[in-house]
Amino acid sequence: MPLALPARTAHRHVDVDGVRIFYRESLPEIPDAPVLLLLHGFPSASHQYRRLIDVLGARYRLIAPDYPGFGHSDVPEPASTGGTFDYTFDGLADVMEGFVQRLGLDRFVMYVFDFGAPVGFRLALRHPEWIAGLIVQNGNAYEEGLSREAAEFISLRPHMEGAEKAVRDLLTLPSTRAQYEGGTRDPEMIAPDGWTLDQHFLDLPGRTRPQIDLAFDYISNVERYPEWQEWLREHAPPALIVWGRDDVFFPEPGAHAYLRDLPDAELHVFDTGHFALEDGLREIAPLIAAFLDGVAAGSHGA
Template identity: 45%
Template sequence: MNDLAAFNLEMLMMERFGIRSLFGLLLTAAISSAPASGQTWHESRVSYRVANVDGLSIFYREAGPRDAPTVLLLHGFPSSSRMFEPLLKRLGDQYHLVAPDFPGFGHSDAPAPTSFAYTFDHIAAVMNRFVETLGLKSYVIYMQDYGGPVGFRVAIAHPERVNALIIQNAVAHEDGLGPLWNTRRAFWADRQANQAAVEQNLMSLQAAKQRHIGSSPDVQSYDPDLWTDEYAFLSRPGQREIQSDLFYDYRTNVASYPRWQAWLQKTQPRTLVVWGRYDPSFLPAEAEAYRRDLPKAEIHVLDAGHFALDEKPDEIAELMRGFLAAKNQ
């Protein structure tokens, strides 16, 4: 029944009974909440769980049947598994999606740096133990931002588990590091002298806003809650110390790029690269840089920013469906 027919039926009920019918209200609500024309996905149920991993409480989101092909979703800075809600709801009808929060992020435990080493090696080790705790034997890895250095470590440690890679604004070449990284490199060279500058560069409200908007020509399309929520997270007690430690360790990622490139060249994993061209930190040249290592990679550069899922959830979900379906044929 279309909107006009529903409206006419409700008007008839009002004429006969002199009231706005409950049936009419329910019918109108059902129509207004139905999927838009041409939308083929049905919103999947998302579960919110906690796993105990070596004494740490690791929060994760999960959707889809557990006997379906698994996609492990690894988030970036300073996000959490929350960034993957659009995919969990859109792809859970066909795939098993698991999105953990790293230690120190989201709803996972955030022990003080005095008792937990916030390094990418350590977080990757926790993620490997996480997938073992859940009994995941094989999966596609989706990596965004910090999910890249964590994901490459996870993949190289257990390549037998990795069916494919989906890389979204995650860097493995210096081609992708733009001018914002000058301050960050100075921080790696002299942490104490550049602590305040890197906090402004990474953790301020202005930095949070810029991380989302980047060079987008359509600033009015961005929900400001995206960066105010992010800044609120970074303002929680202990977060400055945690994120400072982890970002200081980011220098080990740049040093690892040649190793990751060699692994890609040797193993040639099936790879989908999706890039938001307006990202202020990770330049779109990085998307094409992956082609040097992976000539058969599927690469798409979108009119979106660093957090492309906020802007292009349907487009990215459909790209993933096509990519994952080809794998399963």
């Protein structure tokens, strides 16, 4: 068996409207390799895609940025405390739009997970010409894809008694670890590095208020679900849906709901949780590779 070497990966920064954005970019060994933009979730950052980049990055150009307030990117002071940056999903999408433009990307497959879905769908609505295909991994766009716990959390408002405490409780190590291990087949297959690094960033000075602001803004995503669904119906991008069925936030019905608007989408559901790549990489990576090849060859339509 030939030795499988990891991809070469560059770690870079780019300035987007005064915000220094960190990103990882694989350096593929083939010219004009298909581009996959990886949009991360909460409470993570681009590091959640390190293993996927290692596996696929020699063959495809994988690009994974950190949002403002996440990972190694800048944390501008929130507007809610007198600063200049709005930690809303519109605000994150504004920076990611500028990021794509700064890198000169004009056509790519987009991978959306968790927070990556509301950020990514905003990009898709603004620039449908950018989207060559869509990979959805536990990135919700339907009300039936919200668990009872998620719906209750989203209903919190800043003026409600105990609401901010509920958000702060979500930013603690036990909660972060539970998001990685919850719903998995074998917790021993989940490396502790992911939740440890996530918690390191969450605990840095100035990081809490951005997360609180984003939590209270999540309702804006639910309100826009009909727009995203209309976009899916109208543009019908080639789509691969891979989903951890035991996600405590976004359970399996959210995966099947996409088929209402994308009946030709390829759907795979796995016996795992929210961070499906953590223990499902061996199964999911080949599906992504085949999907990217199909999009590049035009065999997926659109």
